[in-house]
Amino acid sequence: MYSYEERLRAVQLFLRTGKNCKVTIRQLGYPTKNALKAWCVDFEQNGDVLKRYQRTKPKYSEEQKKTAVSHFMANGRCIAATIRSLGYPSRQKLSDWVCELYPEAKQRVVGKVRREAASLAFKRAAVFELCTRNESAQVLAEKLDVDRVTLYNWKKQLLGKEDAASMKHDKGSHADSNRLELEKQIQELQRDIRDLKLEHDLLKKANELLKKDLGVDLQILCNSEKTMLIDALREEYDLTELLKKLDMPRSSYFYHRSPSRVGDKYAEVRNTLAEVFEDNHHSYGYRRLKAALGRERVFLSEKVVRRLMKQGGLKAARPKKRRYASYVGEVSPAPENLINRDFTATAPNEKWLTDISEFQIPAGKVYLSPMIDCFDGMVISWSISTSPDAELVNGMLDAAIETVTDAKNTIIHSDRGGHYRWPGWLTRVSKANLTRSMSRKACSPDNAACEGFFGRLKTEMFYPKDWRSTSVEEFIAKLDAYIRWYNEKRIKSSLGYLSPIEYRESLGFLT
Incomplete structure (x- = not known):
């Protein structure tokens, strides 16, 4: 029995979740579904849950109780005879009454009078x-x-x-016997005629509904097709004979029949799923879609999300296979690879990664230079231009330096491109007390975290769309909007299904 406070807490949570029994029971661990609904009805009718339930009126009165026990004691103490004579109560209840009124007769209560076997x-x-x-x-x-x-x-x-x-x-006479025999034969003929008519109707419906040949073998039809035939002939024939003729179990019929009669329980979820998928650049797979739905208080299993995505034609963008392009040439000495493919960081601004990526659209070429923080993958600064010149990387570096007060312990890692060996770049790095690090030549995996960002960006935003009618200015605006969405809203499983900014806010790095 649950206390008044427990019932009230359950009803209040039940109403806050929109009368969602599963969510309420999952969070509280109690009660049953029917009990929760009953408490809610009491709350809506009376404005409060009942503090105690009234006892129901006893099924049998004291007079009925004494009459049954008296009959039992006066008629050989036979439970079966008493129940047959009075029509009540059950065997167990009568035994309890006898033990209550006649404790000394407890061991003598029997169910029936034994009689000798007939010869x-x-x-x-x-x-x-x-x-x-x-x-x-x-x-x-x-x-x-x-x-x-x-x-x-x-x-x-x-x-x-x-x-x-x-x-x-x-x-009667011998004529009556012949009449009974003829009636029996007539009944058999009528059964045969009905059986043939049933088979004819099934074949006819199979031809009309399933577009099968009139001579099709009904036994080779699948259960869903048999269910359609049975539903079409239920008004003319009994369900039992239809199932027998089609050799279909009753449970299989009701299993295949229920989805066609019950509405789609995921109708609203499908719309929400499509909206979330569309709002996030078609980039979320079933795991992140499940997490995004959970943030909107829609709880589904991964299997259900995958099935709904498949039925709705929602396919996440996937990276294209590209040929390996090696780097050739070395113009000057480069610093050591301090990162050494360890892209983990315990705090922000410990390790920065940068590179340049090209986007070629019919209107022209666009270049992106971001600065990635290894702590959570956040793009702390970026610059976009139509020319891969020094201003592209220098402006990005200046914006990154402004985000920190002391960059003495910060490592900035890049490839061996000429942008990161020009005097302007070297001067800015030296003034900010940044520590330089470079990948080995022709080894893109040494900067894999930054390359991975480019891959996700192009897979989710660039490759799936048609840019033939897009100007360079429009493309730059969309590219800038994607990076802001990437920082603010795109959830990551490695961050507990939070975006980089949400993750930093949860740790207190941002206010």
């Missing part, structure tokens, strides 16, 4: 009277003090099924 001669005499009787079998059974079913069991035991069926009492 073979008695059975034969009873069967003979049954077959030659003029009255009903019930009257004969009462006369012999046996049950009516027992008489027929003795008849089958002694005469067998066939002889017992043929040995009926003769109430």
Whole structure:
């Protein structure tokens, strides 16, 4: 029994979740679905949950109780005889009443009066009277003090099924026997005709609904097709004979029938799923879609999300296979690779990664230079231009330096491109006390985290769309909007399904 506070807490949570039983029970761990709904009805009708439930009126009165026990004690203490005579109560309840009123009779309560087994001669005499009787079998059974079913069991035991069926009492002449035989043949013919008509109707419906040949074998149809035929003929034929004719289990029929009669319970979820998928550049797979739905209080399993995505034609963008392009040439000495493919960081601004990526659209070429923080993959600064010149990387570096007060312990890693060896770049790095690090030549995996950002950006935003009618200015605006969405809203499983900015806010790095 739950306390008043527990019931009130459950009803309040139930109403806050929009009367969602599963969410309420999952969070509280109690009660059952029916109990929760009953508490809610009490709350809506009375403005509060009942502090205690009223006891229901006893099913049997004290007078009925004493009458049953008195009858039991006066008639050989037979439970079966008492129940048969009065029509109440159950065996267990009568036993409890007897133990309550007559404790000394507890060990003497029995279910029925044992009688000696009938002899073979008695059975034969009873069967003979049954077959030659003029009255009903019930009257004969009462006369012999046996049950009516027992008489027929003795008849089958002694005469067998066939002889017992043929040995009926003769109430008429031989003509009556012939008439009964003819009626039996007529009934068999009628059954055959109905069976043929049923088969004809099934073949006809299979041709109309399923576009099958008229001579199709009904047994090779799948269960869903058989269900359609049964539904089409339910008004003319009984369900049992239809299932028997099609050799289909009853449970299979109702299993395939229920989805067609019940509405789509995921109708609203499908719309929400499509909106989330569309708002996030078609980039979310089933795992991140499941997490995004959970943030909107829609809880589904991964299997359901995958099935709904498949049914809705929602396919996340995938990276294209590209040929490997090696780097050749070395113009000057480069610093050591301090990162050494360790792209993990315990705090922001420990390790920065940068590179340049090209976007070629019909209107022209666009270049992007970002600065990636290894702590959470956040793009802390970026610059976009139509020329891969020094201003592209220098402006990005200046914006990144402004985000920190002391960059003495910050490592900035890049490839061996000429942009990161020009005097302007080297001067800015030196003034900010940044520590330089460079990949080995012709080894893009040494800067894999930054390359991975480019891959995700192009897979989710660049490759899936047609840019033939887009100007360079429009493309730059969309590229800038994507990076802002990437920082603010794009959730990552490695961050507990939070965006980089949400992750930093949860740790207190941003206010």
